[in-house]
Amino acid sequence: MSEVKKIATRESYGNALVELGKEHDDVIVLDADLAGATKTGIFQKAFPQRHIDCGIAEGNMMGVAAGLAATGKVPFASSFAMFAAGRAFEQVRNSIGYPKLNVKIGATHAGISVGEDGATHQCNEDIALMRTIPGMTVIVPSDDVEAKAAVKAAYEHQGPVYLRFGRLAVPVINDNPNYEFEIGKAITLRDGSDVAIIAAGLEVNEALVAAERLAEDGIQAEVINMHTIKPLDSEAVLKAAEKTGKIVTVEEHSVIGGLGSAVCDIVAETACAKVMKIGVNDVFGESGPAGELIKKYELDGESIYNKVKAFVEK
Structure with a gap:
């Protein structure tokens, strides 16, 4: 490979x-x-x-x-x-x-x-x-x-x-001839019916890694690249919510006020799905190698897999 x-x-x-x-x-x-x-x-x-x-x-x-x-x-x-x-x-x-x-x-x-x-x-x-x-x-x-x-x-x-x-x-995950970028328009990278993982930044790749692991367990996770946080693609959020009933947001940012909060603002208006936010949990970071920090703060693909699996099976 x-x-x-x-x-x-x-x-x-x-x-x-x-x-x-x-x-x-x-x-x-x-x-x-x-x-x-x-x-x-x-x-x-x-x-x-x-x-x-x-x-x-x-x-x-x-x-x-x-x-x-x-x-x-x-x-x-x-x-x-x-x-x-x-x-x-x-x-x-x-x-x-x-x-x-x-x-x-x-x-x-x-x-x-x-x-x-x-x-x-x-x-x-x-x-x-x-x-x-x-x-x-x-x-x-x-x-x-x-x-x-x-x-x-x-x-x-x-x-x-x-x-x-x-x-x-x-x-590099978007190196394909069909890729198109439009402000405010999310990109669905993987289809799924059991849960929708909405991610941004480096967490998009980690979400894809998690989705592969979930598929091995029979859980089909949709992965959405929400590259624009504002204006948020509310249509994509509501479509995913209606389709799966469960949404997980993943971001390399505080769970307060970021992507997760923006998605919750949309979902709360219709109460059409349950939402779990994965991000930095109201704490400051610390010095250390980037890869190790991502794992420690449970933002890596394996940690996302474990959290999403528990969320779906709950």
């Missing part, structure tokens, strides 16, 4: 920006002294005159991005999720969200898989923060293919967009 190709979505972000830069002169990339880590350094090398290093001043960077957007440019403001969504929340809300400016926020190093950087840098709250901002689109791509497509779609979308990328290299 050939080895599965793995690429970090932050790497995809940097490469996608270069492709955008070749096609569109209005693309400006901003960074907060992290160009090497966020991979915007790839764009900086290709287009040095269109890359601005704002230093370790994320709030100011968002203000600069807002100003550029007001002049007709399409800025991609880049930093770690902890700083882009956390430290700069007020500026994102008031300077970008409130005036509905066309700013794209590239947030890398999100979630537990940041690994050795530890709890202070493992942002598990960013989706919750960003989806509360009126008019903000929130996208969490699952692999290299999807990340590149999401960056392109974000450019074409008029209005603020929050793009969530990871540090850890993850399997």
